[in-house]
Amino acid sequence: MNCRQYQERILDAFAAGEATFPDALVEHKRNCWACRAYCESQASLFYSIDEGVKAIANEEAPQSLVPGVRALLNDELPSPSSWMSAWEVAAVAAAILAVSFGWVLYRPVRHTVSPNDRVPAHSAESPVAVMRRPAEGARPSPSRELKRTSAGAVGHSAESSAAAMPQMIVLPEERAAFARFVADAPEQGVVLAVTRAAPSNEDVPFQIAVLEIHELEVQSLDPSWE
Amino acid sequence: MEELPEKLRLVLLLAAMQGYTLEEVSGILGIPMGTVKSRLFFARKQLAEKLR
Numbered sequence: 001m002n003c004r005q006y007q008e009r010i011l012d013a014f015a016a017g018e019a020t021f022p023d024a025l026v027e028h029k030r031n032c033w034a035c036r037a038y039c040e041s042q043a044s045l046f047y048s049i050d051e052g053v054k055a056i057a058n059e060e061a062p063q064s065l066v067p068g069v070r071a072l073l074n075d076e077l078p079s080p081s082s083w084m085s086a087w088e089v090a091a092v093a094a095a096i097l098a099v100s101f102g103w104v105l106y107r108p109v110r111h112t113v114s115p116n117d118r119v120p121a122h123s124a125e126s127p128v129a130v131m132r133r134p135a136e137g138a139r140p141s142p143s144r145e146l147k148r149t150s151a152g153a154v155g156h157s158a159e160s161s162a163a164a165m166p167q168m169i170v171l172p173e174e175r176a177a178f179a180r181f182v183a184d185a186p187e188q189g190v191v192l193a194v195t196r197a198a199p200s201n202e203d204v205p206f207q208i209a210v211l212e213i214h215e216l217e218v219q220s221l222d223p224s225w226e
Numbered sequence: 227m228e229e230l231p232e233k234l235r236l237v238l239l240l241a242a243m244q245g246y247t248l249e250e251v252s253g254i255l256g257i258p259m260g261t262v263k264s265r266l267f268f269a270r271k272q273l274a275e276k277l278r
Contacts, residue, residue: 015268015270
């Protein structure tokens, strides 16, 4: 090996942190003043590198770091004055609830159903759906009466309310009699009748499979039964 | 130091920190022990060549 190759070995040994050199390198360094000087310079260089890196890695944070970070955080957070206080939020929520509750109680009724008008006279093709209210809650109240829409169908809101109430299907030829029953029997708890179009009953084809039963001979597993 | 690649600089700084052995650096970075040693070697060598 020449001096350049030896110096490369010296550099690699210092970079790897090796404490000892191979015997051949030690022998060459003893006889070559240039490689000996190079080894001494590299030792000084790597000592400086190690000390500098240790100083950087173990450097304590400056005293101004924490206050600076806090100042940045405070700048990024919105000021408290821009936020509504909890009392303001509660007041707004209470106002919204009060307005909504008042509207539900005192909203105008579009149409009041009279006893003679509870079942429409037309739409003879449609059956009648009747909703009953409990007798104890049968006190007429304009705000609690359902709105009747066009004949044979109820509005969306009434339909959703009717879904929670019992229903009765009345044949078209019985509608007049049922209307008289509804009008003459409020004491039985019937307070309102709302008509709704019946779903179209289309003929659905169906098949009847032939059931075949074969004779079976059942044998007992118990020999004493034979 | 800033001219070193990030992966070399990180290994060099962690290895230089007091209390961190090469095994701990390997565990922190999730890389094999040999990779830690090689990165440490190349980091020190590149620094020496830049400071020469």
